[in-house]
Amino acid sequence: MKAGVWKIVGAIVALAGSVATSTAQPIPGGPAGPIKVGVVEMTLQEVPRVVTSPGRAVAFQEVEVRPRVGGVIQEILYSPDQLLEVGDPLFRIDDSAYVAAEASARADLAKAEANLPVTQAASDRAEQLSGRGFTEAEVEAARADLAEAKATLDASQAALDYAQTELSWTTIKSPISGRADVSSVSVGDLVTAGQSDELTTIIQSDPIYVDMVEASARILSVRKGISDGALQQNDTLEATLTLEDGEVFRGNGQLVTPSNSVSTTTGTVTIRFKFDNPDHVVIPGMFVRGEVVIGTTQAFLVPQLAATRTNTGKLSAYVVGDDGTAQQIEFDDDGVYENAWIVRDGVSAGDQLIVDGLSSIRAGQEVTPVAAEIDENGVSRDADETGVPRDANAPAAEN
Incomplete structure (x- = not known):
């Protein structure tokens, strides 16, 4: 019985020794070889300088309609979906009192x-018989009576004109072209001259203004680029719009005027553009995104997927060094064009910028560069020997 136990213990000790021996052996394998990476060659090119800014649509004209005379609303003469022209009637106020006032003024004028x-x-008779039956005092009185009669006539004419004007104000007309909101009053409501509450609001949205906001620091940067000769400014500034649903608005906007002051709360400047809006697609108050091509500059286009923002605010990327290793570089951007950073310093012509395989790249890592291309969506794709792009993440074809 004891002999069997000792055999079992011996077997366990022998097994433990073999395990210890096997775990102590070195793991096979050596240092990893070069990593295949996709690269694009940096070339200096003429790049449009595009500024993208948020904006808000503003009515070309907007009028709050109020009565100029008081009375009871007798009729509403428009519909809210109606396109109004200047002079189109909107409301009619009870004009009985104003018709009577006009008739009274007309009678006074006739008198x-x-x-x-x-x-x-x-007066003429007194002048002719002065000194021969008419004293000087009587002549002066006749002259005064004539002057008073002329003044009364002028006053009566003015009173009639004003009475006719007030009568015309009982029909409230549109002062501008546009579309009116729903009426805030109903037939039978009493209104007063110059009241604070408007009867309706008329908005003209063709053409329409778009106010874009831009940081004053960027404006200073653009001005410096123009003065240094690094940026060639366009003769005219035009803007394009992207609507809230991502649709690009048809037509370009013309610069109206920039603001002459900087907001003390946001540090931005408002720049106004005017767009034709015949279909009334852009509605006042709508938020949009505007793009303005300021000019062109000589720069490199660094794909955004190849660079990351550092804690210092600079951009960091990798290029292939002369020794075949990945080298990290840092540079500043001068804006964005499509899916690339605009870079003027920190990158050299001919640099092989690594755009694919970045997840496993470290500075000093040996790499094997493979020509790549960036498509219109900003996606990196390798180019094979025939020049046909393929997915950079797909495995290479076997020989």
Whole structure:
């Protein structure tokens, strides 16, 4: 019985020794070889300088309609979906009192017109018989009566004009072309002259303004580039719009005017452009994204997928060094064009920029460069010997 136990213990000790011996052996394998990476060659080229800014649509004209005379609304003469022209009627106010006032003013004018010839004749007679039956005082009185009659006639004419004007104001008309909101009053409501509440609002949105905001620091950078000769400014500035749903708005906007001051709260400057909007696609108040081509500059285009932003604000990327290893470089950007950073310093012509295989790259790593291309979506693809792009992540074809 004891002999069997000792045999089992001996077997366990022998097994433990063999395990210890096997774990102590070195793991086979050596240092990894060069890593295949996709690269693009950096070339200096003429790049459009495009500034992208948020913006908001603003009505070309906007009018709050208020009554100029008081009274009861008798009729609403428009519909909210109607395109109005200047002078189109909107509301009609009860004009009974104003018709009576106009008739009274007209009667006063007729009376003044009838009285003028009488006083004129009396004045003429007094002038002719001065000193022969008419004293100097009587002549002066006749002159005064004539002047008063003329003044009464002028006042009566002015009163009639004003009465007719007030009568015309009982029909409220559109002062601009555009579309009116739903009426804020109903038939039978009493309104007063110059009240604070508007009857409706008319908005003209063709053409339409778009106010874009731009950081004052970027404006200074653009001005410096122009003064240094690094940026060739376009003769005219035009803008394109991207709407909230991602659709590009048809047509370009013309620069109206930049703001003359910087916002003290946001540090931005408002720049206004005017767009034709015949289909009223852009609605006042709508938020949009605007792009403005300021000019062109000589620069390198570094694909955005190849660079990362460092803690210092610079961009970092890898290039293939002369010794066949990956070398890390840092540089500043001068804006964005499509899917690439615009870079003027820190990159040299002929540099092989690594755009694919970056997840396993470290500085000093041996690499094997493979020509790659960046498609319109900013995706890296290798180019085989025939020049036909293929997916950079796909395995290479076997020989």
